[in-house]
Amino acid sequence: MRSVVLPLILGAIAVALIHFAYPAAAAAGCPSCYGFTEVEDGLYVERGMTPDRREAAKATVAAARARVRAFYGDLRSGPRILLCGTDACYRPLGGGSRGIALLDRALILSPRGADVVIAAHELAHAELHRRIGLVATLSRSVPQWFDEGLAVVVSDDPRYLATGPDRCRAEPGGDMPASRAAWIETADSAGLYARAACKVSRWLDAHGGSAGLLRLVAGGSFRDLAPITGS
Structure with missing residues (x-):
């Protein structure tokens, strides 16, 4: 009986912990x-x-x-x-x-x-x-500014993208947060969504659009993006 009850108790505890720690x-x-x-x-x-x-x-x-x-x-x-x-x-x-x-x-x-x-x-x-893939996602191999900027471009968000050949509403300026924690801290106040969208949009223009992204996903390294984060 103990061999049956113990896993159930542990499972209930795990569910409770997830509920309180990460309800989403x-x-x-x-x-x-x-x-x-x-x-x-x-x-x-x-x-x-x-x-x-x-x-x-x-x-x-x-x-x-x-x-x-x-x-x-x-x-x-x-x-x-x-x-x-x-x-x-x-x-x-x-x-x-x-x-x-x-x-x-x-x-x-x-x-x-x-x-x-x-x-x-x-x-x-x-x-x-x-x-x-899961490992690359969990290890944060993609800089957060690129992940967010790409999502803005893919969703075609007019709050952060203009119409026309150059879709930038804000120049990228200096470096942008690579970590999720740093992004969350400063995104709203620093206008980072528009800046990241601009940088990603220009990166896509320079690398063949979605085909360039797919090449990067298939065999490149997102660390290669580092040299352009300050442009």
Whole structure:
């Protein structure tokens, strides 16, 4: 009996720790436990969302997937997408952000993130992480400024990209944070999204667009980006 009970106790403790330490991961692992219901394969919305909002969520996710697919040529990631309809749903999972990506496994979108641009931004993170692999993702082999700037470009976010041949709204300036922690500390105040989007956009222009990125993913090193971070 002890051999059966002990694993159950340890499992319950592990679930509790994940719930309190990282509720977003817990919700992604068990959406129904956190008040989500599946409306189509891989898409979960907050339980109680009205039928019209559910249909709007489906259309938003479909358009966001199409935007990421248009850049990459195909989609290799298939993260679970959890969409909150209220702030009360999202606050304990994502704080004050519009959306978050958990590796290439899940996205959680806030009510303010239920649009094509934000959904495509988070899907772009998931797609890059799937293509570089789990080890490279966890070891942060891609500088955070490049990851974020690429997501802005792929999602075609008009807040940070202009129209025209040179899409820059802000010059890159000096070095930008390579680590996630440093990015989170300074992103809002330093206008880093626009600066990173500019640098990535110009990098893509100089390296053949998405084909250049795919070459880098397939056989290059993102450390090679280091010499241009201060340009």
